Amino acid sequence: MELKLEVIVLPVTDVDRAKAFYERLDFRLDADFSVDDGFRVVQLTPPGSQASIIFGTGLTTAPAGSVxxxxxxxxxxxxxxxxxxxxxxxxxxxxxxxxxxxxxxxxxxxxxxxxxxxxxxxxxxxxxxxxxxxxxxxxxxxxxxx
Known part of the structure; x- marks a missing residue:
């Protein structure tokens, strides 16, 4: 069996602020899309990494900053x-x-x-x-x- 870590979900309070922070670290923006007002996904990948992070609205009930x-x-x-x-x-x-x-x-x-x-x-x-x-x-x- 092969299991590859693909994505870690980060709970955040302000999606645009988090996006700007990670872009400042040169994380590559892979996706930023909304289905409706209650669901938005932003995916970024650290330089040289195969695994990514995602955050947004409607993704998790975990408290912001808990990872x-x-x-x-x-x-x-x-x-x-x-x-x-x-x-x-x-x-x-x-x-x-x-x-x-x-x-x-x-x-x-x-x-x-x-x-x-x-x-x-x-x-x-x-x-x-x-x-x-x-x-x-x-x-x-x-x-x-x-």
């Missing part, structure tokens, strides 16, 4: 963080965990990139205007099977 810890893989977390800051995004400082496989967001967070720049170990975080949370995770060499 957390979506991960965007980057080759250089320091450089990507700087580019996002230049685009006006409020991004955390780069951090790493005391252990490589400690879940991000625990009490084991240390300042700066991992000292050896170990894959899967350096992060930065940001949220969209509604509070949906993202992690940047630095990976240059994937684990076997990826």
């Amino acid at each position: 957390d810890r979506m991960i965007l893989v980057v080759r250089d977390v320091v450089q990507t963080r700087a580019e996002l800051v230049e685009r006006g995004v409020d991004v955390s400082e780069v951090f790493h965990e005391a252990g490589i496989f400690v879940h991000p967001g625990t009490d084991h967070r240390l300042s700066g990139a991992h000292p050896e720049r170990a894959d899967y170990a350096s992060f930065a975080s940001f949220s969209d205007p509604d509070g949906n949370g993202w992690l940047l995770q630095e990976i240059t060499n994937r684990l076997p099977g990826r």
Whole structure:
């Protein structure tokens, strides 16, 4: 069996504000259509990704900002963080965990990139205007099977 992640639904309060935010991050606009006043779908894809996000009206009953810890893989977390800051995004400082496989967001967070720049170990975080949370995770060499 093959299962591919295609789309993540993000709950937002202001569709146009969310659309502008993600376009500022260079997410590609794939679709923006309305069936009627109660249903609108906006689909965007992060640069280099095969999976997309969608948001709109009439898509979900989840509270706005309730999606957390979506991960965007980057080759250089320091450089990507700087580019996002230049685009006006409020991004955390780069951090790493005391252990490589400690879940991000625990009490084991240390300042700066991992000292050896170990894959899967350096992060930065940001949220969209509604509070949906993202992690940047630095990976240059994937684990076997990826």
